Amino acid sequence: MVGPSRAHGLCRGGKALDLWPSLQSFVQSVRSGSFSAAARDAGTTPSAFSKKVARLEAHLGVRLLIRGAKGLELTPEGQELFQRVDRAFEDVEDACMQATRATEPRGLVRVSAAMDTGRDWLMPRIPRFARAYPHVELEVSLSDRFVDLLAERFDVALRVGEFDDGRLMRRRLGRMRRCFCASPAYLRARGxxxxxxxxxxxxxxxxxxxxxxxxxxxxxxxRLHPQGPFASDNNAGLRQLTLAGLGVAWLPELTIAEDVQRGALQVLLEHPPDPGMPISLAFPQGRLLAPRVRAFLDFFAEEARTSLRP
Known part of the structure; x- marks a missing residue:
């Protein structure tokens, strides 16, 4: 993009950006050799090109093109302008190509995640994400404290429960439900x-x-009010106590899924599932998402489709 100071030096009034469409028409006409050929390539009319070039000439106060027997001919002033502007357009085209290549997801994504869901669901899936997007880096903060995405400069948050923040968009993944469980050893001893x-x-x-x-x-x-001898403020800690056969726990399905699958824990009292709490990906509203952030959102939304209850 031409900066204001250079634009002022190139074009009277410092309005080079305002002249951009006319400059495009001028360059395309010279490259094509005629207004008609340029119009065919652009899918418009020759008069549209002619008028834009005429406006450019009027603004600059010089003749740039002459219609000759063999098509358009450049005046000396037109030749100098074309050489400079043509190079500028080539630079712009190259920059656009570079920007297109830069849309391949790459760079850092900063993620905040609720402790249990982040540990039990997000973290085990990061290796697959890394294989799918080898140029994307992740920084993951696991915490149950309230995180202000904008103030703390996070790109995405994996959140459990409802939240009302007009600054954030939400992508629902599923629900986190809890179930009663115990170890086979405990159940053999206590029934x-x-x-x-x-x-x-x-x-x-x-x-x-x-x-x-x-x-x-x-x-x-x-309701039941647990008053047993063991308690913890962390579900991973409660899981360890349950695996050790110390009692019955009410734990998230995600926390014990692998333990149930391998028979280390048993789900009790099968019933219509606990309605649970929604699990969502939250991200700042009103921003054009970087390819790396969109790749993260899309990947984990697809993972949720096959691994989380709706």
């Missing part, structure tokens, strides 16, 4: 609960939120 009421007689592993223990929400609408 398998067949009804929710029977959970009251089991060792209940509690999730700590501050100093309070989260109640267990039952499908009937009732």
């Amino acid at each position: 398998v609960p067949r009804r929710y009421e029977e959970l009251a007689g089991h060792v209940k592993l509690a999730y700590l939120r501050g100093t309070q223990r989260d109640p267990w929400e039952l499908p009937s609408g009732g």
Whole structure:
């Protein structure tokens, strides 16, 4: 792009950018040899080209082209202008080609993710993303604290639960649901609960939120308040306690999916699933997404389609 100071030196009034369409018509006409040929290439009329070149000549106050027997001929002033502007157009075309090649996803994407969902769902899929997009770098911050994407300069956030922020767009991935589970060793020792009421007689592993223990929400609408000897403020910690056979836990399906698959944990009291909380990708609104960010969003949206419940 021609800067204002150079534009002022090239064209009176400093309006080179305003003259861009006329300069394009001038260059195309010279390259094609006639207004008619240039018009055919552009899919317009010869008079449209002629008028734009005439406006350029009027603005500059010099004759640039003469219609000769063999087509358009350049005046000395036209020859000098063409040589310079033609080089400029070639530079612009090269720059556009470079920009097109630059749309291949590459560069850094900064991601904020909720602790459990990031650890159990996002992180295991990053190797596949890395193979699909070898030129994209990721910085992933796992935290359950509130993250202001704009203030902290994150590109994307993987969030659990509803949020209302008019500055952000949202791409829904699925839902995070919880289920009751225990190890086979614990169940052999204490028995398998067949009804929710029977959970009251089991060792209940509690999730700590501050100093309070989260109640267990039952499908009937009732609640159980875990008061057992073990509690943690981290689902990964509760998973370890459950695998060790210390009690029954209410954990996200994502956290225990592999344990259930290999038989290390057993889901209890099968019932219509907990409605759970939405899982979304959030990103700043009103920005043209860089190819690297769009690649991240598209890849993990497709991953969610096959791995998360709707």
